[in-house]
Amino acid sequence: MHIESLVAAVDVFGTSVSADVLVVFAVLVAAVALFVSEAVSPDVTAIGVVVVLVALEPFTNVSAADGLSGFSNPATVTIIAMYVLSAGVQRTGIVRRLGVEVAHLTRGDENRLLAAIVGLTGPIAGIVNNTPVVAVFIPMVTDLANEAGVSPSKLLIPLSYASMLAGTLTLFGTATNLVASELSADLLGRSFGVFELTPVGIVVFLVGGVYLLTVGKWLLPARVPPGSRTERYEVQPYLARVLVTSRSPLVGNFAQVVAEDARRDLGIDVVDVVRGDQHFVAADSDRQLEARDILTVRGNPPSIQRFVEYAALRQLPRAAVTDAELDHPERSTLVELVVPANSPLEGETVESARLRERYDAIVLAVRRAGGELVRDGIGATELRGGDALLLQTTAEAADFLAETDDFVVTNEVFDEVMARVRETGVSRATVVAVGILLSVVAVAALGVLPIAIAALAGVVAMVVTDVISPNEAYDAVNWNVIFLLAGIVPLGIALRETGGAALVADAVVGATAGLPILAVLALFYLLTGLFANVITPVASVVLFLPIAVSTAESVGADPFSFVLGVTFAASTAFVTPVGYQTNLMVYGPGGYTFTDYVRVGGPLQLLLAVVTSVAIAFWWGL
Template identity: 30%
Template sequence: MTETLVVLLITVAMFIHGKVRPDLVALCALVSLRLLGILTPEEATSGFTSSVVVMMVGLFVIGGAILQTGLAKAVSQRIIKLAGGNDTALFILVVLVTAVVGAFISNTGTVALMMPIVVSMAAQSGIQASRLLMPLAFASSLGGMLTLIGTPPNLVIQESLIEHGYKPLEFFSFTPVGIICIVIGIIVMFPLSKLFLYKKKNAGSETDGHRKTLEELAEEYNLSNGVRRYIITDSSDIKEKTVAELNLRNTYGLSILEIRNESNLRGGLIRNVTQSIATPEKILAKGDIIYLMGSKERMDEFAKKARIKKMDGKGMDFYDLGITEIVLVPRSRLIGTKLAGSGFREKYNINVLGIKRNKDYIMDNLADKRLLAGDVLLVQGKWSNIEKLDHEETDWVVLGHPEKHAMQATLDYKAPLAAVIMLAMVAAMVFDFIPIPPSTAVITAGLLTVLTGCFRNINAAYNTVNWESIILIAAMMPMSIALEKTGTSALISHSLVEALGSMGPTVLLCGIYFTTSLLTMFISNTATAVLMAPIAMTAAIEIGASPYPFLFAVTLGASMCFASPFSTPPNALVMHAGGYRFSDYIKVGLPLQIIIGIAMTFILPLLFEF
């Protein structure tokens, strides 16, 4: 027992100190417990095989798909519209929406679904995501108190009541308690988040913040206004011809920016879009959409002759193809060379769309322009080819980060599919008549987002997983086994209840809440509820009181644990994205945890008489 307590205290001290990465601290604690012989090899690795950890990996992928397809942006825009530009209203809406969702699905699933939405919302409204992500995690736990199925500890106390012959709780018996918790949560979290959760940006993040977005680049070079879309129909004269045969540049002074093909299956739910550069040998086919850039009059002239149909105006999309800027260095071999002889297309399959020279933008007759030192070229191509440019540093420097731009380019045509997959996963987790375990539902949904093209590639899906959070939770889970195995948790709980039992039901109720709350900081909330429920039941029977308020104190103490990033998976899920330290959870979560405990000490006896 002593060794376990020493390891626990050192681990907590290291978390608070914050100089060593939390996942590394957790791994050191795990290895220490194993070397001391407290944990067996199977117990030490149990966290890495836990269904909760597996679910977290899958939920990170689902969250990434929601972001990558633009679904998060669409939903966040609705919420921002409801908030009417008011920061307070936005904060309250985030908490309320998350709490309602958390009433019906696991708090881990709730946070994974809401996190990309909140991140997108913060970016659009100009609020730091750190201000909203921790309240998001806490709100998912607060919402778990609204229904019987909201959180596992609720089911634990229900089972305890049934075993002892008491009337079982109904589905919404928890709702009054949950509503009070949510109200307290909003009142406490709003000022604390404003005070403690604003994060200073480091130099690197400030630099990234000033990088041009893809939309800003397109607007700067006036691509949207100078581009039209035409579709090749069955009667078009250019069908089955190559791009070279059209000779557009010489005949009309026009350029084809891209050739796109779109297909729809199952009523438009499954939609595929392919983009390609207009290489000379590219053969045009029926249904292809070509993006032309140049004089509108010459485009009209060509369209009439080629019998192609103009489509509704629409800005450029960045799916397979992207754009970025490169600047020519003073000693570049390209200086003095005509753009036609630069080799961009031949070597990299890249188009040059424009040249920025000092304050002038050159968009016409580019092929004959001689390149000068300091010229900024706007280039277009497949993201993989643009990234190759980034490695060719002798002649130019790529401005911005193409790999980050690629991640930001949403595959919005896949958003309906991502929404259907997400809703199917939620349904499988909510409804008992669907015979699929939650972990299986999550992993299946994550796999489907990859297979149906909601990500650009498999690496993009892997990159959405925050492995630091996964390792943190997986490595800390065996700590609860060590505490239970050595009798530490049982000793703490029994000692406190015995000491407080003679002081009256109110003091005992308060003691049960805070004992449960303390234990949940180090072992899972379900395990804590299983441990404390029989103790609370026995204590209530011994003093001749109703067990209901005492069991509610157990589920509240087990669920309302906010003072530690590893006490619940939701707290860990937002840690990296919010840039939080252990101390941030103490500053915001600990006051909330204490205030709810004090308030419920007096409110529970009013709702459920002693």
Template identity: 35%
Template sequence: MNHDLLLVLLLLAACVGCFILNRPRMDVVALLAIVALPLTGVLSVNEVLAGFSDPAVVLIAALFVIGDGLVRTGIAYRLGDWLVHAAGDSEVRLLILLMLAVAGLGSVMSSTGVVAIFIPVVLSIALRLKVPPGRLMMPLAFAGLISGMLTLVATPPNMVVHSELRRAGLEGFAFFDFAPVGLAVLVLGIGYMLLARRWLARNDGTDDGDGEARLTLSDMAHAYRLSERERRLRVLPGSPLASQALDELRLRSEYGINVIAIERPHKFRTLLLIATGNTQLLAGDVLLVDLASPAIGLLGAYRELGLEPLQLSSSYYDIHARELGLAEVALPPDSRLPGKTIQEIGFRSRHKLNVVGVRRAREALQGVLVDERLRPGDTLLVAGAWKHIHRLQGLSRDFLVLSLPAEVDEVAPAASQAPFALLGLALMVGLMVSGVLPNVLAALIGCLAMGLFRCIDMDSAYKSIHWQSLILIVGMLPFALALQKTGGIDLAVSGLIGLVGGAGPHALLACLFVLTAVIGLFISNTATAILMAPVALSSAQQLGASPYPFAMIVALAASAAFMTPISSPVNTLVLGPGRYGFADFVRIGVPFTLLVMILSVLLVPLVFPL
């Protein structure tokens, strides 16, 4: 072992030790490695900083932007809605569908991109089902890695091994040659995560992240007793309300009916209109109303007004959470509003928001609120469009927005651009699958399409990039070149092959899997495949065996990067959202890697006879 190799190994060991201790932060460790490597004399400054121009880093950054575009247009949350609907209240069914969906998409496009797109979806689902994000984030990452074992184009290592076979004058792998073993690994992975998920949710309170859980729309509605007063009423043909504006009808003052929003049928979908004083009602509209008294329907008012009560299975605030919001508003000491009634301050006409609740001395008031005179210390619950709720935050003299529900994070500010976001995504995926352009250019074109169609703006694009993950990847990339230049990789490979060269083919397959997986802990799986593919073919030649099982085992092991959060960008992406530590991946990933190795060593010779 030469002096330079010793320095590189010591520095690498120091970085891994810091990762294990999680002190300092992983991105800080990566920056320290960037500074330290040139000081060893093994790499130049340009070589160490080359990671900032690496196509993989640019690709990951672009995919963060694509993912945020899908969030801002509401597509990601609609996909989450479908998963929740299909899974019901079963976390088991949700986990199975999630892993199947991610593995399926990742088999034809970048697994890193798929995971980046699914992260906000999974966070949203976890919030709604009250499941700790850690129970879903690692299954998400593992499914992304397993997707690389399903098709020839799923991951670069597969193409590397395929190319090495062709260079050796052999026929390469077909598109679905990986599928038999990959599908078996996917089934194994789903079963394993169903068991291991119980160890992914911490009981030390750290899963909350920010301390107390944020209020939800349901919490606010319960505190102000809205569920007792919520109704859905259809405007019947011939109703005296049809073709009239709400301000002209005086429904609040005369009948105690406060119209919050209107569901209006429109072609193939239903529009939600937030009620204002100028909103005109039409026959067939479904009114979402807040009643002054739950018994209002017994007074014959519905019949008089030509309204038909409809079933309300759950709160309409939950049903329309992306468009209809709630917020608690307090009156600061210098507010000009105490002493006035809600009717007098014209809340709906001025701010396009409805006051649906008032709390005084921690008790929710009942009755006709528009005539209630406000007092210092009152808190109001307002309902309306999210953009109008955000506008209240600028009126600091009269209002102080106390709290916004957690669902505000799911608001889609560019929901009308959803078809164009799908078009941009389809364009990117099509270019990636066809291979017409490199993946990084396909992703950049997708980003430009998102911007062109106003699915995302520049400020949001920059904010969407998870810079901590990128710095970590950039900081670890130079170790691959350093180990190659100092002979560290060659030394490890030759030593292990010499140790098991005389053993049987199954033992050699297992050793190739272990060596590939271990090297993949420190360098990219693509570089690992480049180094190990020739070794696999030479080993098969020495044994007089078929080269295909040996080449396949290297490709599978290169995708089996389950053991640490830095083994693959996929793992790095879920590290923060899942609130994992380095040890979490070791604890869950190492046993699963061993299971994948056993399964692969047993199945590969059956699919590709020795």
């Protein structure tokens, strides 16, 4: 006997709801609660959903094969391949080259710089994964803002938003588009062509770009003052240079030991040692201190004063500590980095993360996600996604930091990057990588091969031609997104198979009775966008797309138009810093607060709800 028959249907608002639907709704509510609270990471929540749905198969109608279908879904395979293809192109330096050339033309003019950011990010992020694009552009945008005397806060949210708007230009633009295409194929027997989104995507990008250049520019705050990194993090009062006198007990002691003792006993960091024209990192050195050595120390002023008195040192009051004193790329360097979402270091303190031991790094300041600057008591600061750290480390450790998944490094010495790019010219790898990517797009667009197979062929070509190594290819994939996608797909299956999607659609139809179809489409845009801001774009597409299709069928509208409305909405999660990875990447470096995203992104989301709905109605009909 089917278990459902043992449980009576429940009457909800006059509608008989089966036990199957109630169970699926319970799983859905629990999943949404976990997504919003982030009690566990979204990918772990998604995998947990799979386990629960399959375990409750008599209620959910999700078999083991259905539960694992997300891993074999063509969208999942295509997204994996596109991560690798994007990494191959990005590693050739072509994105940096384009950024440097445009930056050279826009130096000193805020309006031209803002227009270049929006105009350049769009075409690139329309095909290449936008996360590495934004990571490459953050240091360039910040340095150019400082040269122009403009707050970086005026430019970094536009950088993130432009990359998100560009995701609507092609099927490859975002993982969300690929997922929606496969769901559309399952529900309607019609997937998206490579450039099927492009006509409306161009309208969305242009309207969004004009908004960012006008209204958005006026709404954006100047949270971070322009200036060098030490000025932006306001660390000068916590840095001092002290002279080792001939009578100091530190003479003859190893620099590394002195640094450890000063941190343990006084809570200050000995950052580096200058001896004549020599310069070395104290914590990484086995040299003995000598009289006339100059130490750079970091700590609160009273602690620095105690250190000076205890060790018979002499503070040099006129020796301001700037980037120039701390940044010596051949020996030591200043590094600015961001804690990404789902970093293994989230929840750790700076002290427990052991950054000093792991990366030979001294953290000079932390800009919390939300704008707060921490320059004292740094060790006890708990790391959160979006936090930006300014640290000094060795040149070798800086290279290692750029490769780790713990952080996203967001600074480079701009002038050196520009010089290096212009000296190297266009490499063979650049031509090969771009050629492979364009070939994949062409083959998929012409229907020669399915998009997943074309993308996998591109991956093979990049590995065979040594554009990217197998290990680099595996490292390029954001596995958190892959597991999130593979885990959330079965929830959409459960909603369809149990009638949950149809039930919600009936409720929507009843609530919107008498409204024009265009208004119903705009409502779905707003609802999807709202959820995308809190439970990730991919999850919102999986949940809302079946409901949108059922609603369209109930009101006599074209279901494909509603599929497109949900797809575009999920790619425009502007209102929170956690709605999209690039929003979180600029959160700390821009010194933004949560309300900055609401103030700038809210009107944009409402504007695009109208513009996108009208554009869909014009191009595809209702």
